[in-house]
Amino acid sequence: MTGLALDGIDVDAHSPEMLAVFWAALLDREAAPDTAPGTGGDWCVVPSGRAGEGEGEGLRLRFVPTSIPKASQNRIHLDLTTTSALSMEAMIARALRAGGRRADIGQGDEDPHEVLADPEGNEMCIIEPGNGFLRGTGVIGAVNCDGTHALGGFWSAALGWPLVWDEGEETALQSPRGGAKITWSGTPLMPRHGRDRIRLALRVRDDAELDAACERLERLGARVASAGGPPAGASSTTMADPDGNEFVVRVALPH
Numbered sequence: 001m002t003g004l005a006l007d008g009i010d011v012d013a014h015s016p017e018m019l020a021v022f023w024a025a026l027l028d029r030e031a032a033p034d035t036a037p038g039t040g041g042d043w044c045v046v047p048s049g050r051a052g053e054g055e056g057e058g059l060r061l062r063f064v065p066t067s068i069p070k071a072s073q074n075r076i077h078l079d080l081t082t083t084s085a086l087s088m089e090a091m092i093a094r095a096l097r098a099g100g101r102r103a104d105i106g107q108g109d110e111d112p113h114e115v116l117a118d119p120e121g122n123e124m125c126i127i128e129p130g131n132g133f134l135r136g137t138g139v140i141g142a143v144n145c146d147g148t149h150a151l152g153g154f155w156s157a158a159l160g161w162p163l164v165w166d167e168g169e170e171t172a173l174q175s176p177r178g179g180a181k182i183t184w185s186g187t188p189l190m191p192r193h194g195r196d197r198i199r200l201a202l203r204v205r206d207d208a209e210l211d212a213a214c215e216r217l218e219r220l221g222a223r224v225a226s227a228g229g230p231p232a233g234a235s236s237t238t239m240a241d242p243d244g245n246e247f248v249v250r251v252a253l254p255h
Contacts, residue, residue, distance in 0.1 A: 004213045006159060006175075006182070007203035008060035009076065009143060010248060012195075014120060016043040016063035018099075022118050023061055025098045026080075026091070027139055034062065041065040059140055059180055062201060068194065070121050073105055075146040075190050075245065076198040077123045079113075080139055084129050091126055092116065122198065133165075133172075133181075140180045142172070143200070147184040147243050154242055155182060157220050158202075189243070200247040207235055213249055214239065222247075 013019045020031035020043035027045065034042035045061040082088035092114055096102075099119040107115050112128040127134055127141055134141035145151070152171025156163050161182075165172035169186020182200075204210050214224065214237050221242040236250035 003205050003209055004159065004216075004249070005203050006059070007201045007250070007252070008062060009078075010062045010064055010199045010201045011122065012066035012068065012197040013043075013063040014066065016041060016065055019043070019063045019118060019120060019122075020045050020061070022095075022098045022100065026095055026100075059143070060201070066197075070197060071193040073190065074123055074198050075192070075196050076200070077125065077144050078140055079125045079127050079134065079142040079144050081127050081131065081134050081137060081141040082129050088114070088126060088129060095124075095126075136178065137174075137180055142181040142183050145182060145184050145200075145245075146190045147186075147241075147245065148189065149184070149186050151184045151241060151243055151245075154221055158217060158222075192244075196246060199245070202247065202249045203252045204249065205252055207251060210235060210237065210249060210251055217249070 011019065017031070017033070023029075023045045024031035029045050029047070031043060031045050034044050042065070043063045045063075047058045047060065080091065082091055095116050095118075100116050103115045103117040103121075103123055105115055105123060107113075113131075114126040115123060116126060117123050125144070131141075149169050149171055152163055152166065152173065155161070156173055159173065159175075161173040161175050163171060164174045164181065165183070170184065171186075172181045172183040174181045202213070204213050217239060218224070222239045225238045225240045225246055236248055238246055238248050240246050
């Protein structure tokens with residue numbers, strides 16, 4: 001077993017700095033340019049590192065420059081948790097003040113969560129207090145993904161995380177250390193319009209582990225992506241999972 005771990009998500013952005021500042025304000029973190037070799041123009045929202053935080057709080061958000069416009073609803077979004085009605089109202093207000101907006105993705109008036117979008121239209125769900133499924137996960141409650149039931153098994157094997165939900169078409173994983181869940185909603189799948197703007201990002205410790213991890217992921221059903229956008233950076237490989245969703249595996253960047 002390699003030292004493969006979930007690092008966070010990569011987000012294509014017209015203005016990486018602006019989106020990093022927005023998400024840092026929303027999550028009470030810090031935004032900073034990525035100074036690692038091969039990452040010119042990238043900005044990161046780095047984990048805060050406060051004691052007692054779970055795995056979900058350690059997810060790095062990395063914003064990667066692109067000139068391609070957003071064409072459709074994203075196939076990955078974040079579910080953000082709240083602890084009370086007041087904290088939910090405060091999070092929504094903070095997002096709107098920072099340049100976000102309300103979004104309509106077909107939710108009904110009876111849905112208890114709120115759907116917002118960041119300044120470039122990337123959707124997010126602000127989850128109501130008392131949501132049992134995301135209890136104890138941290139502010140980033142889930143990385144909510146579009147994908148088939150089979151992806152739960154693929155990513156469970158890839159990360160060594162157990163399935164914590166497997167009902168019908170829906171699956172979810174969570175690290176044994178807790179923190180954010182990764183969820184898949186099952187079929188029918190959303191249409192894909194070009195390259196997905198948001199992608200899972202994995203990390204390994206060095207180049208030798210990178211090669212070994214990619215080989216193991218291929219045995220599990222992934223493939224090295226034959227096409228895509230700009231390189232993800234030095235010492236990295238862009239791959240596609242069994243559903244064709246791109247993800248990146250990179251040598252660990254300093255937090």
